[in-house]
Amino acid sequence: MQLTLKQLRYFVAAGENASVTKAxxxxxxxxxxxxxxxxxIEEQTGLDLLIRHHAQxxxxxxxxxxxLLKAKQLLTEADNLGKFATSLTEDVSGSLxxxxxxxxxxxxxxxxxxxxxxxxxxVQVQCEEADQEKIISGLLTGRFEFALTYDIKLPPELDFTxxxxxxxxxxxxxxxxxxxxxxxxxxxxxxxxxxxxxxPLSRDYFYSLxxxxxxxxxxxxxxxxxxxxxxxxxxxxxxxxFNTPLANHISLDGNQMAVVPLAGSPRPTCLGLATLHGxxxxxxxxxxxxxxxxxxxxxxxxxTEG
Amino acid sequence: MQLTLKQLRYFVAAGENASVTKAxxxxxxxxxxxxxxxxxIEEQTGLDLLIRHHAQxxxxxxxxxxxLLKAKQLLTEADNLGKFATSLTEDVSGSLxxxxxxxxxxxxxxxxxxxxxxxxxxVQVQCEEADQEKIISGLLTGRFEFALTYDIKLPPELDFTxxxxxxxxxxxxxxxxxxxxxxxxxxxxxxxxxxxxxxPLSRDYFYSLxxxxxxxxxxxxxxxxxxxxxxxxxxxxxxxxFNTPLANHISLDGNQMAVVPLAGSPRPTCLGLATLHGxxxxxxxxxxxxxxxxxxxxxxxxxTEG
DNA sequence: AGCCTGTATAGGATTTTCCTATACCTTGCT
DNA sequence: AGCAAGGTATAGGAAAATCCTATACAGGCT
Numbered sequence: 001m002q003l004t005l006k007q008l009r010y011f012v013a014a015g016e017n018a019s020v021t022k023a024x025x026x027x028x029x030x031x032x033x034x035x036x037x038x039x040x041i042e043e044q045t046g047l048d049l050l051i052r053h054h055a056q057x058x059x060x061x062x063x064x065x066x067x068l069l070k071a072k073q074l075l076t077e078a079d080n081l082g083k084f085a086t087s088l089t090e091d092v093s094g095s096l097x098x099x100x101x102x103x104x105x106x107x108x109x110x111x112x113x114x115x116x117x118x119x120x121x122x123v124q125v126q127c128e129e130a131d132q133e134k135i136i137s138g139l140l141t142g143r144f145e146f147a148l149t150y151d152i153k154l155p156p157e158l159d160f161t162x163x164x165x166x167x168x169x170x171x172x173x174x175x176x177x178x179x180x181x182x183x184x185x186x187x188x189x190x191x192x193x194x195x196x197x198x199x200p201l202s203r204d205y206f207y208s209l210x211x212x213x214x215x216x217x218x219x220x221x222x223x224x225x226x227x228x229x230x231x232x233x234x235x236x237x238x239x240x241x242f243n244t245p246l247a248n249h250i251s252l253d254g255n256q257m258a259v260v261p262l263a264g265s266p267r268p269t270c271l272g273l274a275t276l277h278g279x280x281x282x283x284x285x286x287x288x289x290x291x292x293x294x295x296x297x298x299x300x301x302x303x304t305e306g
Numbered sequence: 307m308q309l310t311l312k313q314l315r316y317f318v319a320a321g322e323n324a325s326v327t328k329a330x331x332x333x334x335x336x337x338x339x340x341x342x343x344x345x346x347i348e349e350q351t352g353l354d355l356l357i358r359h360h361a362q363x364x365x366x367x368x369x370x371x372x373x374l375l376k377a378k379q380l381l382t383e384a385d386n387l388g389k390f391a392t393s394l395t396e397d398v399s400g401s402l403x404x405x406x407x408x409x410x411x412x413x414x415x416x417x418x419x420x421x422x423x424x425x426x427x428x429v430q431v432q433c434e435e436a437d438q439e440k441i442i443s444g445l446l447t448g449r450f451e452f453a454l455t456y457d458i459k460l461p462p463e464l465d466f467t468x469x470x471x472x473x474x475x476x477x478x479x480x481x482x483x484x485x486x487x488x489x490x491x492x493x494x495x496x497x498x499x500x501x502x503x504x505x506p507l508s509r510d511y512f513y514s515l516x517x518x519x520x521x522x523x524x525x526x527x528x529x530x531x532x533x534x535x536x537x538x539x540x541x542x543x544x545x546x547x548f549n550t551p552l553a554n555h556i557s558l559d560g561n562q563m564a565v566v567p568l569a570g571s572p573r574p575t576c577l578g579l580a581t582l583h584g585x586x587x588x589x590x591x592x593x594x595x596x597x598x599x600x601x602x603x604x605x606x607x608x609x610t611e612g
Numbered sequence: 613a614g615c616c617t618g619t620a621t622a623g624g625a626t627t628t629t630c631c632t633a634t635a636c637c638t639t640g641c642t
Numbered sequence: 643a644g645c646a647a648g649g650t651a652t653a654g655g656a657a658a659a660t661c662c663t664a665t666a667c668a669g670g671c672t
Contacts, residue, residue: 003311003384004311004659005309005310005311006660008387019618019619020618020619020620021617021618029660029662030661030663031618031619031620032619032621032622032661032662032663033661033662035621036620036621036660036661037660039620045388045391045392045394045395046391046392046395047391047394047395051446051447051448051463051582051585052618052619053446053618053619053669054617054618054619054667054668054669054670055616055617055619055668055669055670055671056617056618056669056670057617057618058618058619059446059447059448061582061585062403062449062450062451062588063394064448065448066394066400067390070386070387070390071387073383074380074383074387077380077383078309078380080376081309081314081376081377081380082351084376085351085352085353085373086351086352088351088369088373089351089352089353094372097368140357140359140365141357141365142357142365142366142367142370142371143368144368145368157359276357276367279354279357282369312629325650326650326651327648327649327650335629335630335631336630336632337631337649337650337651338630338632338651338652338653339629339630339631341650341651341652342629342652343629345651358649358650358651359649359650360636360637360638360639360648360649360650361637361638361640361647361648361649361650362638362648362649363648363649363650364649364650
């Protein structure tokens with residue numbers, strides 16, 4: 001049994017107008033179109049839907065009345081699906097799920113999320129943290145609407161929109177001999193004990209800065225979390241390199257650190273948005289991205305100032 | 307925006323199989339059919355539903371996931387409509403509304419209705435009483451599924467199924483001189499005061515019995531209800547003619563009446579079912595009619611006995 | 613009786629759907 | 643690197659569904 005929405009529409013129109021001809025006028029088609037559509041339904045279902053009167057329209061049989069009710073329900077549901085579709089393209093609503101590298105998420109996402117949920121209270125936002133590989137597969141499989149990450153190892157199916165450059169800087173114990181300097185050469189650091197943030201992208205990037213200068217770092221400690229790296233540095237176990245701008249330089253155990261820029265404008269990392277090529281952002285995603293761009297503007301100013 | 311159920315079905319299949327090709331196999335159509343159907347939805351709605359991977363199927367975008375959910379809902383509703391249609395042709399369920407002449411209804415309907423609702427507790431039965439004109443228009447407009455009436459003035463759109471013949475008989479006051487007779491000639495009654503049930507069909511029918519015998523009745527009183535006619539007769543105001551077999555002959559105020567058959571097998575009234583020509587009875591109606599036919603069988607025996 | 617109204621049918625035109633063949637791109641194996 | 647395999651989109655023509663005009667047909671209305 002295969003009924004078309006169109007056929008049902010025609011039948012409902014005929015039933016409600018008690019006339020095939022009036023239905024045809026209402027639906028802007030010819031009278032036989034309505035007639036044959038109804039005949040088709042009757043044939044498919046084996047129901048007698050209409051009583052055909054001569055020269056005075058049609059009436060619904062009792063089963064026709066019952067069927068019309070249900071058919072009408074289905075049609076309004078179908079209309080609702082259409083409305084739902086347009087709402088998906090127009091309204092900031094529903095849910096929003098995106099992903100970020102863990103280095104960036106805690107710094108950038110909370111303030112924007114705060115602003116966003118205040119403006120769009122009915123939207124369910126979820127931000128996940130994952131490494132670049134999971135980010136990419138998550139974007140490709142539609143798990144995330146966009147990602148906050150670096151332009152590294154992204155496949156061609158993903159578009160990248162740069163947001164802001166983060167130049168690397170040195171984070172040292174307050175007591176470090178180099179802590180008072182205005183800026184530091186990468187070569188000066190090579191011999192010093194380093195605390196390395198041991199994540200795939202970070203590791204490669206910071207290594208590359210040394211390699212570009214023809215030296216190698218002296219990695220004394222490795223750690224897998226931002227908080228741990230900062231704790232080690234703050235307690236005098238070495239320096240580290242960062243690129244994400246952090247608003248405080250006090251470790252979780254309460255020790256102060258010093259920040260010194262790297263000399264010679266080393267290659268910065270470019271933070272940006274990864275999205276699926278050819279897939280339009282949902283209104284919610286677009287709104288969030290908009291706020292995010294506004295928010296990172298402040299870091300741009302920092303950079304141009306510095 | 308005009309989406310087809312078929313297109314939605316194809317999209318859902320593709321989304322759930324994460325593959326256009328697999329969907330095509332599942333739906334027994336070619337792969338481009340699926341592809342173009344989805345493309346059509348995307349074009350109509352402006353949504354990006356799928357992420358096309360090279361050589362490894364497709365994924366749903368976040369909006370695609372949301373849309374799929376709703377589309378699936380709609381499709382199950384559509385299937386339900388189909389199931390509903392077949393249930394209308396197969397199951398004794400829902401509601402049943404029919405109509406009867408008021409002379410017949412209180413005698414025939416209650417016992418059958420009792421039996422019916424006991425067997426089909428979930429069916430809502432309603433029996434209305436109306437004159438022949440309203441019965442006919444009610445059948446033609448689909449208000450009633452069938453009617454219990456006589457084969458009189460029925461238009462050709464209505465089919466008539468005879469159930470049982472009711473021969474007319476005389477109802478007299480117990481004290482009436484003719485009350486003790488075995489049978490009565492119509493001519494013997496002509497001069498006697500008659501109480502007439504003043505309803506269109508009854509009136510014409512009983513009159514016609516006299517006219518066929520070449521005499522005219524002496525109508526002393528007219529009444530519009532069965533109970534009133536019986537009351538008048540029981541209290542000695544005249545005789546009356548009936549055709550419906552009543553199981554008691556005591557008026558509402560407690561007076562006994564006598565029943566005497568008419569001699570010479572006068573033309574009986576034929577009780578039967580009026581239904582719409584070309585419209586199949588619903589299962590509920592068919593079941594009720596079946597019980598009704600069983601029930602009236604007993605009157606047939608009475609007739610053949612008498 | 614004859615016109616009007618309204619539905620069903622016939623037949624051809626148009627639009628939609630469908631299929632085959634093919635282009636195009638990536639994955640994975642050699 | 644190159645080549646086969648797997649998967650989607652496109653092209654173009656065939657098949658099917660839909661639609662329209664014209665007409666048959668039948669009862670209501672005057």
